[in-house]
Amino acid sequence: MSKINIEDSKQIIRSSGSVGANYIEARESLGKKDYLMRLRISRKEAKECAYFLRLIKSSNDKNVQMEAEALRSEAMEIMRILSTLINKSS
Numbered sequence: 001m002s003k004i005n006i007e008d009s010k011q012i013i014r015s016s017g018s019v020g021a022n023y024i025e026a027r028e029s030l031g032k033k034d035y036l037m038r039l040r041i042s043r044k045e046a047k048e049c050a051y052f053l054r055l056i057k058s059s060n061d062k063n064v065q066m067e068a069e070a071l072r073s074e075a076m077e078i079m080r081i082l083s084t085l086i087n088k089s090s
Helices: 003-027 032-057 062-089
Strands: none
Touching: 003 032, 003 062, 032 062
């Protein structure tokens, strides 16, 4: 794994943790506006994860490419779930 991929991996760790943390905050929200804001932040962080996973996928290592694509698919599914929650609550 290259030095660039290591830095991208660190960013994935930060943004993926933020997805969950903001979802928990949404579930404990003070009201509808707060709930929607936290869900939107979670969705944004999931999108960021997918972006950095796409960058890592450009690695020459086939194992890394396969794992990055699997994780990117999961990030995209989380984005879709969050979008559904947001649309139902708007």
